[in-house]
Amino acid sequence: MSTAAYTASVEDYLKAIYELSRDSGSAGTSEVAARLAVAPASVSAMVRRLVEHGLVSHEPYHGLRLTKEGRAVALQLVRxxxxxxxxxxxxxxxxxxxxxxxxxxxxxxxxxxxxxxxxxxxxxxxxxxxxxxxxxxxxxxxxPKYRTLGDLTAGESAQIVRVEDKDPELLRYLASLRFMPGATVSCLRREPYEGPLTIRVGSKTHVIGPPLAARIFVDEA
Amino acid sequence: MSTAAYTASVEDYLKAIYELSRDSGSAGTSEVAARLAVAPASVSAMVRRLVEHGLVSHEPYHGLRLTKEGRAVALQLVRxxxxxxxxxxxxxxxxxxxxxxxxxxxxxxxxxxxxxxxxxxxxxxxxxxxxxxxxxxxxxxxxPKYRTLGDLTAGESAQIVRVEDKDPELLRYLASLRFMPGATVSCLRREPYEGPLTIRVGSKTHVIGPPLAARIFVDEA
DNA sequence: AACGTAATTTAGACATGTCTAGAATCGAGC
DNA sequence: GCTCGATTCTAGACATGTCTAAATTACGTT
CATH class of the missing domain: 1.10.60.10 (Iron dependent repressor, metal binding and dimerisation domain)
Structure with a gap:
């Protein structure tokens, strides 16, 4: 519970740990460091304080987890x-x-x-x-854990529901292709050996590589 | 010029100095300390840094002035x-x-x-x-430097143009009296020896003391 | 089982912004 | 012109959050 006011740094760490541990269950020191663009040692120092405040549990050398309180703070920040x-x-x-x-x-x-x-x-x-x-x-x-555009088989259709949000350049590119939530897409071709995908959206077709396709999430049309 | 990003603290000090020196020309260390709710020694320490960054000029023991750059930063914050x-x-x-x-x-x-x-x-x-x-x-x-409600002579009318903004309780009281910018007010009576003023706004009359009247600014109706 | 690399933690330093305690300075009143 | 009280400045300490460099731990490979 607690309406304690945490510093901006504390909130940032909690959000980073939340997002990193969402998939894998727990987060590593250097993952957090990379996401926040700080040195791993800075994460160790902050984690000591977060543990003291009951926001994080830490098994040394084996990863970080949010406590209930830590998750609540992180979710408020995400909101x-x-x-x-x-x-x-x-x-x-x-x-x-x-x-x-x-x-x-x-x-x-x-x-x-x-x-x-x-x-x-x-x-x-x-x-x-x-x-x-x-x-x-x-x-x-x-x-929800969605499939990605890269998971579509040839001939399959789906609806874009979500895209990665941190890279403005990527977002401008996706907008220019009309790859935006709500759009219906069809996978026309998949080249073998991790090759490019041919995707139709509206009346246009685009050829994109798997790394990009993995950053676009889809659901049943 | 400079698009340098200043810390929140630096901006707060510059705004405080700006607002305090607006009337008197320069601001004293303890005035700034009182406004920001910090110790006078903290102001001295910060002023040293502000001077180094060319944001403030400081004649020791005799007050603070903003430089052109300092005033520009303060005005952006005010905006x-x-x-x-x-x-x-x-x-x-x-x-x-x-x-x-x-x-x-x-x-x-x-x-x-x-x-x-x-x-x-x-x-x-x-x-x-x-x-x-x-x-x-x-x-x-x-x-502009306006007259205050307390400057009105008996029988005089004026328009409220501005009120002090920092005290929520005061603002709720003023709103309940309809003493708000745009309202036309008339001074019906002034009791002698710093006595209360009788003010009409709309169809209602209110009796207020000089300290309150001094916090309400008026202009020609 | 020992090794070596990668990840992690500790140690010590620094910047910012704050504090308290005490020293220096100013200026008003005598 | 001197003294006293108020203001201001300096000195030293502390909290937060960061860094680099060095020590420690984990774990896959041999």
Whole structure:
């Protein structure tokens, strides 16, 4: 519980650990260091404090896990971030490649009340502009594991539901291809040996490589 | 010029010095300390750094002045603060007593681009919800010195143009009296020896003391 | 089972911004 | 012109969050 106010750094570490351990269950020191662009030693130092505050459990040399409290803090930050992104696009005319950095700064300063007002003003969206689901004010979040565009077999159709959100250049490229959440796509061809995929979206076809295809998430059409 | 990014603390000090020296020409160490709720020694330490960065000039024991660069930074912060206040009221349904604290946190995180979008979205207001003028994106600000409600002579009428903005309780009280920018007021009576003033606004009359009257600014009706 | 590499942690340093305690300075009143 | 009280500055300490360099641990390979 606790309404303790944590520093921006503490929140950033918790969010990083949350996102890294979402798939693998736990996060490694240098993974966290890489994501936050700090030295591994800095992570060790911070982790000591996070453990003291009961936000993280740490088995030395074997990884980090969030406690219940740590996860709650992380989810509130994720909510603030995603609501801000959605609001900037829906209410202030931002494009989806411009919102990540702005939200990254605002998320530490915006009060929960402001976030709730913003969410209400744009109709309580369920996902952010990149298709990432928004936790509720009570910290509930369902984050389905989708297949990626690279998992489609030739001839298969699907709907784009989410894309990776951190790289503005990637987002501009995807927008130019109309590879955006809601779009229906068909896999026309798959070249063998990890070769390129031919994808149709609308009336256009594009050839993309597997690394890009792995960053685009799809669901049943 | 310089697009150097200053820390939130540095910006806060510059804003405090700006606001304190606006009237008196220069600001004292303990005035700044009181406004920022820090010890005078902390101000001395910070001032040393501000001088090194060319943001403040300091004649030891005799006060602080902003340099051109320091004033530019302060004015940008003032702009961010006042645009945020105006936006929260106009676009998100905040009341004028709720916006100061929220804006105080957001002002350090909001980019100039966001501020400009917010200002555009609500029609480029000239003043914030308390009547304080908003500096332009280029840092131009005209801050007239108004008379106060306490300066009115009996029988005189005027228009409220601005009120002090930092005390939420005061703002709620003023709102309950309809003492808000735009309202036309008449001074019906002034009791002698710093006595209370009888003020009419709309169809109602209120009796207020000189300390309160001094915090309400008026102009020709 | 021992080795070597990679990951992790510890040790010690630094920058920022804060504090308390005490020294220096100013200026008003005598 | 001197003294006293208030203001301001300096000195030294501490908390947070970061770094580099060096020590430690884990684990796959041999």
């Amino acid at each position: 603030r971030h995603r609501v801000l992104e959605a609001y900037l696009v829906a209410a202030l005319g931002y494009t989806w490649d411009q919102v990540h950095d702005e939200a990254e700064r605002l998320e530490h300063a915006a009060s929960p009340a402001l976030i709730n007002r913003m969410a209400a003003a744009i109709g309580e969206p369920a996902v952010d502009p990149h298709g990432a689901p928004i936790p509720t004010a009570h910290g509930k979040l369902e984050e | 961010r603060h006042r645009v945020l206040e105006a936006y929260l009221v106009a676009a998100l349904g905040y009341t004028w007593d709720q916006v100061h604290d929220e804006a105080e946190r957001l002002e350090h995180a909001a980019s100039p681009a966001l501020i400009n979008r917010m200002a555009a979205a609500i029609g480029e207001p000239a003043v914030d919800p308390h009547g304080a003028p908003i500096p332009t994106a280029h840092g131009k600000l005209e801050e």
